[in-house]
Amino acid sequence: EDQVTQSPEALRLQEGESSSLNCSYTVSGLRGLFWYRQDPGKGPEFLFTLYSAGEEKEKERLKATLTKKESFLHITAPKPEDSATYLCAVNVGGWGAQKLVFGQGTRLTINP
Amino acid sequence: EADIYQTPRYLVIGTGKKITLECSQTMGHDKMYWYQQDPGMELHLIHYSYGVNSTEKGDLSSESTVSRIRTEHFPLTLESARPSHTSQYLCASSGSRGPNTEAFFGQGTRLTVV
Numbered sequence: 364e365d366q367v368t369q370s371p372e373a374l375r376l377q378e379g380e381s382s383s384l385n386c387s388y389t390v391s392g393l394r395g396l397f398w399y400r401q402d403p404g405k406g407p408e409f410l411f412t413l414y415s416a417g418e419e420k421e422k423e424r425l426k427a428t429l430t431k432k433e434s435f436l437h438i439t440a441p442k443p444e445d446s447a448t449y450l451c452a453v454n455v456g457g458w459g460a461q462k463l464v465f466g467q468g469t470r471l472t473i474n475p
Numbered sequence: 476e477a478d479i480y481q482t483p484r485y486l487v488i489g490t491g492k493k494i495t496l497e498c499s500q501t502m503g504h505d506k507m508y509w510y511q512q513d514p515g516m517e518l519h520l521i522h523y524s525y526g527v528n529s530t531e532k533g534d535l536s537s538e539s540t541v542s543r544i545r546t547e548h549f550p551l552t553l554e555s556a557r558p559s560h561t562s563q564y565l566c567a568s569s570g571s572r573g574p575n576t577e578a579f580f581g582q583g584t585r586l587t588v589v
Contacts, residue, residue, distance in 0.1 A: 462533070
């Protein structure tokens with residue numbers, strides 16, 4: 364069974380305190396791993412797609428990395444506006460349509 | 476900014492009523508999706524569409540139905556709402572650059588059935 368597990372469930376940091384969020388997955392065929400940000404009452408907002416082990420992508424204070432069994436979202440010197448739930452998802456669909464399996468998310472709070 | 480819209484944003488309705496949740500996108504995407512998300516839980520795919528006149532069921536069984544008569548429109552219907560249908564429903568769309576093309580999500584409809 365395709366499964367995505369995120370840890371920790373919740374994380375509180377002080378502004379400027381760097382950390383990492385983990386996403387581990389067991390899928391029959393990985394066709395891309397996605398990171399999304401979700402603010403309360405809103406839909407997920409796309410951050411990164413990673414395709415193969417060893418790949419890394421960066422955007423502002425965020426950096427995503429991928430290995431064969433897990434992905435990390437590194438947050439460097441976070442600010443209060445980085446507070447959100449971060450979702451990891453893997454695509455288990457084929458070329459026809461994207462079928463995402465999501466983890467439960469990590470709820471990140473950055474205190475000023 | 477992604478142009479995908481869902482209406483209504485919030486809906487409180489009585490048991491047994493028929494409801495339709497609207498989803499429209501202006502990006503010309505051929506693929507569209509419906510996800511269901513309970514509070515604090517993960518999103519689950521309930522329906523998807525490859526294009527006009529194409530609809531498929533997702534991994535999570537749902538009593539809802541969908542239609543895709545126009546590229547930009549992908550409504551979800553519940554013929555007879557029940558309290559167990561209370562949840563957030565998120566619509567998404569993606570383009571045709573392969574399976575790893577990112578999906579853009581709407582703001583969601585929070586449905587409460589009383």
